[in-house]
Amino acid sequence: xxxxxxxxxxxxxxxxxxxxxxxxxxxxxxxxxxxxxxxxxxxxxxxxxxxxxxxxxxxxxxxxxxxxxxxxxxxxxxxxxxxxxxxxxxxxxxxxxxxxxxxxxxxxxxxxxxxxxxxxxxxxxxxxxxxxxxxxxxxxxxxxxxxxxxxxxxxxxxxxxxxxxxxxxxxxxxxxxxxxxxxxxxxxxxxxxxxxxxxx
Amino acid sequence: xxxxxxxxxxxxxxxxxxxxxxxxxxxxxxxxxxxxxxxxxxxxxxxxxxxxxxxxxxxxxxxxxxxxxxxxxxxxxxxxxxxxxxxxxxxxxxxxxxxxxxxxxxxxxxxxxxxxxxxxxxxxxxxxxxxxxxxxxxxxxxxxxxxxxxxxxxxxxxxxxxxxxxxxxxxxxxxxxxxxxxxxxxxxxxxxxxxxxxxxxxxxxxxxxxxxxxxxxxxxxxxxxxxxxxxxxxxxxxxxxxxxxxxxxxxxxxxxxxxxxxxxxxxxxxxxxxxxxxxxxxxxxxxxxxxxxxxxxxxxxxxxxxxxxxxxxxxxxxxxxxxxxxxxxxxxxxxxxxxxxxxxxxxxxxxxxxxxxxxxxxxxxxxxxxxxxxxxxxxxxxxxxxxxxxxxxxxxxxxxxxxxxxxxxxxxxxxxxxxxxxxxxxxxxxxxxxxxxxxxxxxxxxxxxxxxxxxxxxxxxxxxxxxxxxxxxxxxxxxxxxxxxxxxxxxxxxxxxxxxxxxxxxxxxxxxxxxxxxxxxxxxxxxxxxxxxxxxxxxxxxxxxxxxxxxxxxxxxxxxxxxxxxxxxxxxxxxxxxxxxxx
Numbered sequence: 001x002x003x004x005x006x007x008x009x010x011x012x013x014x015x016x017x018x019x020x021x022x023x024x025x026x027x028x029x030x031x032x033x034x035x036x037x038x039x040x041x042x043x044x045x046x047x048x049x050x051x052x053x054x055x056x057x058x059x060x061x062x063x064x065x066x067x068x069x070x071x072x073x074x075x076x077x078x079x080x081x082x083x084x085x086x087x088x089x090x091x092x093x094x095x096x097x098x099x100x101x102x103x104x105x106x107x108x109x110x111x112x113x114x115x116x117x118x119x120x121x122x123x124x125x126x127x128x129x130x131x132x133x134x135x136x137x138x139x140x141x142x143x144x145x146x147x148x149x150x151x152x153x154x155x156x157x158x159x160x161x162x163x164x165x166x167x168x169x170x171x172x173x174x175x176x177x178x179x180x181x182x183x184x185x186x187x188x189x190x191x192x193x194x195x196x197x198x199x200x
Numbered sequence: 201x202x203x204x205x206x207x208x209x210x211x212x213x214x215x216x217x218x219x220x221x222x223x224x225x226x227x228x229x230x231x232x233x234x235x236x237x238x239x240x241x242x243x244x245x246x247x248x249x250x251x252x253x254x255x256x257x258x259x260x261x262x263x264x265x266x267x268x269x270x271x272x273x274x275x276x277x278x279x280x281x282x283x284x285x286x287x288x289x290x291x292x293x294x295x296x297x298x299x300x301x302x303x304x305x306x307x308x309x310x311x312x313x314x315x316x317x318x319x320x321x322x323x324x325x326x327x328x329x330x331x332x333x334x335x336x337x338x339x340x341x342x343x344x345x346x347x348x349x350x351x352x353x354x355x356x357x358x359x360x361x362x363x364x365x366x367x368x369x370x371x372x373x374x375x376x377x378x379x380x381x382x383x384x385x386x387x388x389x390x391x392x393x394x395x396x397x398x399x400x401x402x403x404x405x406x407x408x409x410x411x412x413x414x415x416x417x418x419x420x421x422x423x424x425x426x427x428x429x430x431x432x433x434x435x436x437x438x439x440x441x442x443x444x445x446x447x448x449x450x451x452x453x454x455x456x457x458x459x460x461x462x463x464x465x466x467x468x469x470x471x472x473x474x475x476x477x478x479x480x481x482x483x484x485x486x487x488x489x490x491x492x493x494x495x496x497x498x499x500x501x502x503x504x505x506x507x508x509x510x511x512x513x514x515x516x517x518x519x520x521x522x523x524x525x526x527x528x529x530x531x532x533x534x535x536x537x538x539x540x541x542x543x544x545x546x547x548x549x550x551x552x553x554x555x556x557x558x559x560x561x562x563x564x565x566x567x568x569x570x571x572x573x574x575x576x577x578x579x580x581x582x583x584x585x586x587x588x589x590x591x592x593x594x595x596x597x598x599x600x601x602x603x604x605x606x607x608x609x610x611x612x613x614x615x616x617x618x619x620x621x622x623x624x625x626x627x628x629x630x631x632x633x634x635x636x637x638x639x640x641x642x643x644x645x646x647x648x649x650x651x652x653x654x655x656x657x658x659x660x661x662x663x664x665x666x667x668x669x670x671x672x673x674x675x676x677x678x679x680x681x682x683x684x685x686x687x688x689x690x691x692x693x694x695x696x697x698x699x700x701x702x703x704x705x706x707x708x709x710x711x712x713x714x715x716x717x718x719x720x721x722x723x724x725x726x727x728x729x730x731x732x733x734x735x736x737x738x739x740x741x742x743x744x745x746x747x748x749x750x751x752x753x754x755x756x757x758x759x760x761x762x763x764x765x766x767x768x769x770x771x772x773x774x775x776x777x778x779x780x781x782x783x
Contacts, residue, residue: 012536021206024368028206036206036368039310045713046742047536060444062367065512066525078531085526100757101745102534106737107572108746110532119529133756142756 003056004157005064009083010075011100012045015146019073020051022150022167026159027055037062046103048079073153075132075146076100077116084120093124094152094191096132096145128152130190136183141176144183151187161188202372209364212335212371213302214239216342217272220298221379222246224264226257228615229644230276231311232365233304237274238647241656245376250647250656253582253615254279258286258301265299265355266391268382270346277305277316278581282616287355288325292401293391294353296382298346301327304360307481308508311643313562313581315506317482318359322459326405328412329357329459330421333440335369341456344421352408359458361481363438363508409460417465421456424469431518432473434466434486434497439479439509446514461489470495477502477518481509538567540743541712541720541759543683544636547607548575549739549767550689556603556697558634559592561585561617563609564642564711573740576607583608583616589631590624598630602697605705606633611641611649614664618673624702625674632696632703635666636683638711646714670704677703684709686766712759720760723753724776736764736773 006023010016017038027034032055039050052063069087073094074080080095087093097117104110113119120127132148139148147168154164165181172180207215213236217225225248227237241248251257254275261273275283280303290299303321306312322329330345332338338360345356389397416422428449435443436455443452453469455462470476470490478487478499487499502517503509515521538545548568551558552575560566560576561584568575578588589606608617613635624631641647648654653663670678677699679692689707696703723743725736732751736744743757744764753764753773765773 011534013539021368024206028204028370034206034368034370037363038366039362045536045539046534048534061441061511062363062369062438063510065445065510078534081529082531082534083528085528098756100742100754102532103537103570103572103740103742104532104534106742106745107740108737109571112532 003054003059004071005069006053007064007069007072007083007086008051008053008075009072009079010049011079012047012049014075016049016051016075018171019146019150020053022171023053023153023157024055026157026163026167029163030159032056033059035059035062048082050083071153071156073149075149078102078112080120081113081116084123087124090125092126092128092156093120094128094149095120095130096149097129098131098133098145128191130187132187135186135190139179139182139186141179144176144180147172147180147183148187151184151189152191154184154188155191202374204370204372206368207335207371208235208366208368209332209335209338209360210235210304210366211239212338213274213342213358213360214243215371215373216339218243218246219339219374219376220270220343220346221377222270222272222346223379223381224261224269225249225272225274226251226260226264227274228252228254228257228279229641229647230279230304231644232306232362233274233276233279233302233360234644234647235365236302237656240272248656250649252650254283255286258283258290261299261301262286262290262293265295265297266384267296268384269297270379271297271299272302272342273299274302276312277303277318278312278314279303280318280321282582284321287321287327289393290355291325291327292393292398292405294401294404295349295355296384297379298349299355300342300345300349300358301355302342302358302360304362304365305482306362308362310362313579315482317485318357319458319483319485322357322359323485326409327355327357327459328352328457329359330456331359331437331458332364332456333437333454334364335367336371337456338364339371341421344419348419352412354408359437361438413460413463416457416460416462419457419462422462422465423454423456424452424465425454426451426472429472430474432469432476433479433518434469434476434490435479436486437481439481442509442511442514443479445511447519450518455486458486461486463493466490467493467495470497479503479509479514535570536567537740537742538564539712539759540741540757541761543638543707543709543712544568545573545739545741546683546686546763547634547636547689547707548573549763550686550693551575551605552738554603554690554693556605556693558605558607559585559588561608561612563612564638565607565609565636568740571740572738582612583620586617586620586633587623589633590620590627590629593629593631594627598700601631604631605693605697606631608633608635609642610635610637610639610651610666611647613666614650618669621670621675621704622673629702630700632693632699632705634693635704635706637666637706637708639708640711640714642711646711666706675702675704677701678706679703680706680708682709683707684761684763684766712761721775722755722758722760723762723764723773725751725753726772726774729770729772731770731772733769735767735769739763739767
């Protein structure tokens with residue numbers, strides 16, 4: 001790909017920022033121009049968060065335009081629907097089916113949409129849905145949700161598996177390396193089993 | 201080749217300060233500026249400190265500069281309002297060691313109470329202003345700003361916006377240039393701004409700006425790229441990047457200095473292209489100046505003064521492209537909320553239960569304004585809660601204020617709550633102030649302050665004792681409560697709001713996110729006995745959800761604070777022995 005536009009979205013506190021930094025650094029190491037843009041601060045915890053990642057030979061704006069994302073990774077189901085209009089027609093959407101109710105839903109002012117996956121399926125050609133939270137639980141630590149999603153994402157980016165593993169080893173606390181690598185492999189496995197090659 | 205790494209614009213500013221030989225940095229944290237100072241602090245060569253507020257930060261910086269050190273002061277746009285007083289006068293006195301003020305504006309108000317434009321301050325205070333358009337430029341412009349500051353004997357502002365501050369781009373690292381301290385010489389004509397001296401300095405300020413205006417075109421930080429000469433765009437900062445993506449065929453003048461404007465360069469550019477657009481986020485400050493020279497440029501009649509721009513917006517306006525984009529779907533909004541386990545939650549629950557109004561302030565606890573807690577009535581600026589509740593009393597009398605409190609955080613109290621409290625005591629007010637003390641500056645990401653006992657560099661230091669402080673300014677009734685003990689919070693608030701004397705209640709428990717080591721046992725709802733009365737949902741904890749009519753504790757979010765156990769009227773929530781928060 002000449003230029004990759006990507007969004008990582010989720011709920012503040014889920015670790016999407018850290019995940020995007022890993023991707024950014026891999027692209028840098030591969031010799032690309034890279035820009036990442038995040039909005040944090042007030043949206044630190046519990047709010048909707050989005051990180052834009054762009055890499056290629058030359059990148060100008062740090063943000064991805066609506067309708068221009070090659071890949072969106074969503075750490076939470078509702079957030080996938082919130083940002084799906086950023087996706088290109090033939091883009092890939094990876095969704096963690098975990099549900100986190102916004103406060104408006106908790107207090108009964110709003111309803112958490114119950115047909116999110118159906119809605120996504122309608123408009124998205126390349127959709128991968130996984131219950132990364134349950135997978136993480138199965139592996140033994142709910143904190144590795146983001147590494148499972150990273151594993152799923154790795155299928156669609158051109159970086160060698162060894163590079164991903166190296167990046168994870170560099171980023172996570174030493175005592176959690178093994179469980180994170182397990183999570184990465186599980187994520188990759190799920191995305192491999194789900195669909196055939198989507199991006200040429 | 202030097203090392204290339206990805207850096208946030210804010211990190212790049214810090215690196216620029218390091219490379220420029222800065223030895224002193226002072227700031228108050230404020231999104232999106234905070235990471236500048238946090239990253240500066242990592243360099244052993246630079247002394248860095250958090251000041252209690254931006255005014256103090258700039259004053260410390262001015263002292264340091266006059267003493268001969270290259271000095272960096274950082275803040276967000278609203279911080280400049282606080283620092284405006286010394287800012288306007290340091291423009292008169294000038295500097296000794298270079299003095300650079302980095303200000304991060306927030307178009308779109310991602311985490312701010314307004315979206316003011318710092319370019320106004322630069323013009324109003326007669327201070328040069330530079331604006332980078334990438335991380336790499338952020339680093340280089342800081343170095344340039346220090347050169348200008350010393351060459352023209354002036355403070356210099358470097359303006360960032362959120363998309364520069366919080367975007368990562370590639371930068372190449374260069375070596376630090378050590379700057380020996382400049383000699384300090386006593387010079388009351390320069391540094392004592394009493395009327396006789398200040399009048400003379402005002403002439404110098406005008407002269408300096410005139411010289412800068414001539415130089416502005418030759419600073420090497422403005423770039424002209426001629427392509428198709430039908431369309432010319434004058435822009436700066438992050439909008440430059442959108443212009444490059446949106447209309448790659450256009451000729452572009454990218455301004456590095458926005459005050460004073462490089463007039464010669466702009467005049468020449470306008471002569472060489474047919475149609476000129478000015479693309480600047482927020483206020484039309486560049487545009488109006490160019491128009492004042494009798495040049496016809498297009499700007500705010502086509503572009504908004506509100507929020508952030510994008511490549512699509514510019515494509516539509518300049519490229520006249522019919523960009524069809526799908527909009528977002530109507531979905532439940534997800535604004536930030538107080539974290540599960542947050543110590544502020546219980547206090548707001550009690551305020552709501554007692555139907556007590558609160559003047560509020562800036563910090564995590566502002567998030568308690570929305571349902572279900574609806575814990576505060578107002579939020580204007582830092583420190584305002586304390587003064588405003590006093591104002592409420594003076595407007596409507598002592599009886600009226602008996603169901604009001606002012607609510608302020610610990611860092612904000614030190615920032616500018618103390619003076620309000622002094623005022624209340626002095627003017628014989630009776631209002632009650634609640635200090636929600638979570639032992640950190642929470643919302644900006646856990647910065648230390650005079651109440652935490654640690655400096656920015658992580659050294660132990662004196663811990664400001666709020667209780668003693670409040671007593672010493674004349675508050676006789678200072679009470680401390682545990683915010684997780686709702687009964688205690690309730691009885692103390694009832695007592696203090698009814699007292700016809702000023703009082704302070706300090707609700708102290710550390711921010712949930714500070715302590716990641718303690719393993720706490722999660723809450724669990726006994727489904728057989730739960731009456732689904734929904735009281736536990738009124739505390740506004742994100743970990744408590746109702747799914748298919750059943751109220752559950754979401755174990756992926758619960759931090760085991762136990763507040764829900766305390767509010768449950770039927771005693772059906774308990775600790776789940778087997779589930780431990782696992783970090």
